[in-house]
Amino acid sequence: MSEYSQKRLLSRNTFSEATESVLRDMVLGGSLQPGERLNEVSLASSLGISRGPLREAIQRLVSEGLLTVISHRGAFVRTFSRPEIVELYELRGALELHAVRLACARATDAELEDLETMLADTADRMRDTDPAYPQEPDFHLRLVLLAGNQALMRSALEVQRQLSLARSMSAQRPTRARAAVVEHGDLVAMLRRRDVEEATALMTRHLDHSMDSAIAALGLPGGDGKPEGDTRQNRSENDI
């Protein structure tokens, strides 16, 4: 019963909540492509539920920024234009720079040590096999966790998910991952020294590199977000 109630802490016992999670995985996992339309009747029947709980789950994913709804036309997996991605990276910078400041003051040495070992494990796994981005976002989220602010954590998680979706519009760039791990290590080292100035400076540069890489990988044209790469993009997203 212990691990059962553990799982039930999030009370995944209504169709609506379960569907939200399934839908999010489908969106972030790529089984629903950016721009693709969600057909309510077919999706509901394939999930074995009715349209009511499905629509409630859709509403929540709209608030999360993963879906877009146009009245009387349906729900679409969100697409991102180049300026929107730049905006998201700026927002991410606002959140994570503050997280660095807070973590520098609040994180215990033990917590930072845990982060270092996780980082070392990641580096090891990357050297053996070479997956493209082996849990890359996990480091940032764990760092934000050390800031000890749940509201900040929720916002950061939401931005990460949106950027993760935006990134799924692009090809992967494994070369960037290796540099990122090094930069993560430098950042943690500064945190251990409690050097706020240097830590925030490192994070700023790190996020700049990350954004440049993402933008380049996306291969988006100048103004609006028409994807023209290999991905079979069927829909263009709407306006705000």
Added chain:
Amino acid sequence: MSEYSQKRLLSRNTFSEATESVLRDMVLGGSLQPGERLNEVSLASSLGISRGPLREAIQRLVSEGLLTVISHRGAFVRTFSRPEIVELYELRGALELHAVRLACARATDAELEDLETMLADTADRMRDTDPAYPQEPDFHLRLVLLAGNQALMRSALEVQRQLSLARSMSAQRPTRARAAVVEHGDLVAMLRRRDVEEATALMTRHLDHSMDSAIAALGLPGGDGKPEGDTRQNRSENDI
């Protein structure tokens, strides 16, 4: 037709969307008290709709942080504990400090001048009548707007709404409002000089003062957020 289509940009033409707006006003306006339970059948019938669109609106307000849903027990207006409010102010700091940095680099002199005149108007109106917080959040949101980042704007708006709800749990403190206007003026002055360092420092202090005032006004006990003062907060402004 022009102003009609202007209004229709947000396409408030489905019950679900209209209900979301109405519910938000009820929560922020105080006609639904923090901690109060929302009875779906009575609320739906009083709004003249069925439970479907109402439930969809509730889901979105849950994502916004204004409501809480407990499975099989219902939706409740969110209450805030003291540490949650501190967290929200920290998050607000992260967002608005970054907004100050961006605005310092991007806002045009004309835009800053507009902000100054708005501020002067507010000061005038405060001297004549003395409302407690005359559009206090408006200044901050307009400032964030000058950062030219819609994602940042959305996050800041969401935090503002949650803090607005938290504040409705408290009595009002008109004395703080006057000091706030002065601090706003100082901040805009630094923005006009494009002095990022001083501007962010001012904003940091300003938010600290604001948080101290809010915490003191809330008079919350140590741990949880049981609302104990009943102030009927009249209006909160609506969306953009």
Added chain:
DNA sequence: TTCCTGTGAACTGTTGACAGTTGTCAGTTG
């Protein structure tokens, strides 16, 4: 040919009813 128009299928928005859960309260037992 090109553009306009109207018709119909497909889909979303909404509703009312049914099913399952929760909380209450009277009745009972120690």
Added chain:
DNA sequence: CAACTGACAACTGTCAACAGTTCACAGGAA
């Protein structure tokens, strides 16, 4: 008197059907 138990009422979760809108396509006019 206190604690437990079981049934009832109220409410939420879910479903299937109806209503209104959108989109595509066939047919006709310029």
